[in-house]
Amino acid sequence: MNRLPVAERREQLIEAALAVASRDGIDAATVRAVAAEAGVSLGVVHYCFQDKDELLRAMAHAITSANLERSLGELPEEAATTESVIESVIDALWAGIQDSRGPQLLSYELTTSSLRHPELNQVAIEQYRGQWAAAEQVLDLVERAAGVGWAVPRATLARTIVAVVDGFSLAWLVDGDSETARLGLQGFGRFLATIAVPAALAPDDELEPAPTTPA
Amino acid sequence: MNRLPVAERREQLIEAALAVASRDGIDAATVRAVAAEAGVSLGVVHYCFQDKDELLRAMAHAITSANLERSLGELPEEAATTESVIESVIDALWAGIQDSRGPQLLSYELTTSSLRHPELNQVAIEQYRGQWAAAEQVLDLVERAAGVGWAVPRATLARTIVAVVDGFSLAWLVDGDSETARLGLQGFGRFLATIAVPAALAPDDELEPAPTTPA
DNA sequence: GTCTATAGTTGGATAGAC
DNA sequence: GTCTATCCAACTATAGAC
Numbered sequence A, B: 001m002n003r004l005p006v007a008e009r010r011e012q013l014i015e016a017a018l019a020v021a022s023r024d025g026i027d028a029a030t031v032r033a034v035a036a037e038a039g040v041s042l043g044v045v046h047y048c049f050q051d052k053d054e055l056l057r058a059m060a061h062a063i064t065s066a067n068l069e070r071s072l073g074e075l076p077e078e079a080a081t082t083e084s085v086i087e088s089v090i091d092a093l094w095a096g097i098q099d100s101r102g103p104q105l106l107s108y109e110l111t112t113s114s115l116r117h118p119e120l121n122q123v124a125i126e127q128y129r130g131q132w133a134a135a136e137q138v139l140d141l142v143e144r145a146a147g148v149g150w151a152v153p154r155a156t157l158a159r160t161i162v163a164v165v166d167g168f169s170l171a172w173l174v175d176g177d178s179e180t181a182r183l184g185l186q187g188f189g190r191f192l193a194t195i196a197v198p199a200a201l202a203p204d205d206e207l208e209p210a211p212t213t214p215a
Numbered sequence C: 001g002t003c004t005a006t007a008g009t010t011g012g013a014t015a016g017a018c
Numbered sequence D: 001g002t003c004t005a006t007c008c009a010a011c012t013a014t015a016g017a018c
Helices: A006-024 A031-038 A042-048 A052-071 A082-098 A101-116 A118-146 A154-175 A178-194 B006-024 B031-038 B042-048 B052-071 B082-098 B101-116 B118-146 B154-175 B178-194
Strands: A148-150 A196-198 B148-150 B196-198
Touching: A006 A031, A006 A042, A006 A052, A006 A101, A031 A042, A031 A052, A052 A101, A052 A118, A082 A118, A082 A154, A082 A178, A101 A118, A101 A154, A101 B101, A101 B154, A118 A148, A118 A154, A118 B154, A154 A178, A154 B101, A154 B118, A154 B154, A154 B178, A178 A196, A178 B154, B006 B031, B006 B042, B006 B052, B006 B101, B031 B042, B031 B052, B052 B101, B052 B118, B082 B118, B082 B154, B082 B178, B101 B118, B101 B154, B118 B148, B118 B154, B154 B178, B178 B196
Parallel strands: none
Antiparallel strands: A148 A196, B148 B196
């Protein structure tokens, strides 16, 4: 309706794309559907984005950024046992996931789409780089709150955490059983606690293993 | 070309669908593409299957069945330490995954598709029920080969295993780093070894927790 | 900047000849 | 049983009026 600067229009359209895709799936996020959701006409979308892929890439980037910021929201209490710090971090993390079924599912759809379509190639790896980085920051938080380090390199641990959270999230999306998922994650949390070592005994980080594909 | 009984035609078309979808993604598995892959004409597919969804459901079912049978292929050596039994099972499992990138990715695509489209609703839960059952059988194998039980209910452990394998597989699909994934899984395997207890001390299975949604 | 109109594809599904 | 021909719907993308 109103005339808006292109930049704001883009924001609005990305929001709309996110809404449609979260609600109805990535395949439903057609240019038409996004235009309708935003209340603009078809041509407007093509005026703001070169093509559909550019719109989807922008949407994916918005998700990744949002995830990164959100992951820093949950901070654990100060002094406590390692177990209880981990436990509260996991509960907060899980609550966040549980509250966003649509976006969560969308993020898996984006991953698989990215792996099939060359024009979205960067999307998946960016997602994961973001998640791995976020997991490291969470580890950092736990380290300081509980005064511990880890028996394995932090980067390795971060990848494992992302893998475990991904796996339980997927299963939860399928069977809808949040309590089982939460308990499973807590079980993993207790494992984390077992490999925590007093900060004094742990180096800032272990020696990095041989660098893998820089991609 | 040849005139075949409907049942055989269906088998052939399911094979073709699997080939196309594994190679080019689930979205590429159109009725037309499947017909072309199988070397038959469009009408034939609609003669054998009521519609596209029925074909996809049949394909998904074929995958699940194949996975179940395959998972029993890898048997561990007889006498050995718990660690080494677990290690060899994981290596065999991972080798199988690594050799089937396309089908692996397809299985995630099927899961997300199933969660979005009501007509495929049963697909995802069947997949997971199959995987959970397979994981329990693998646990069973390890129990007998290493003469151990577990400190947590076998069903819970099975879900965790599936979640961890899923998570590492997804990350591998994204970054292509099989060695890191394998090492991550082995790390999880060492955790499994830590919660193994001598068979004499473990009941056949722990008391089941309160039954969750039977679904 | 925004709209309508339309070109050009692709894919699901069916009809009817053989 | 199998094929060709065809219909219809939905989508991307662009052109051109306002």
